Amino acid sequence: MIELMIKDKQKYLDENYPFAEKIELTDIKECIHCGQNIQVSKYKVYKDKSGFEFICCPNAPKCNGTLIDWI
Numbered sequence: 001m002i003e004l005m006i007k008d009k010q011k012y013l014d015e016n017y018p019f020a021e022k023i024e025l026t027d028i029k030e031c032i033h034c035g036q037n038i039q040v041s042k043y044k045v046y047k048d049k050s051g052f053e054f055i056c057c058p059n060a061p062k063c064n065g066t067l068i069d070w071i
């Protein structure tokens with residue numbers, strides 16, 4: 001997995017967030033993988049070998065949670 005640098009994080013989030021509910025960079029969520037409160041703006045993006053891009057927990061790679069683990 002390689003980490004991608006995202007210039008416009010709100011735009012990327014709007015285009016790639018899989019749920020109908022909107023999410024803002026200023027939102028605070030809890031990552032159920034590492035149990036920490038995270039600020040959405042600090043998310044990381046990783047790309048796997050097939051080219052799929054994952055929006056990951058700010059604590060990645062230590063935490064392997066992705067945005068579906070944020071509550």
Ligand SMILES: [Zn+2]
Nearest residue numbers: 031034057063
């Ligand atoms: Zn996490």
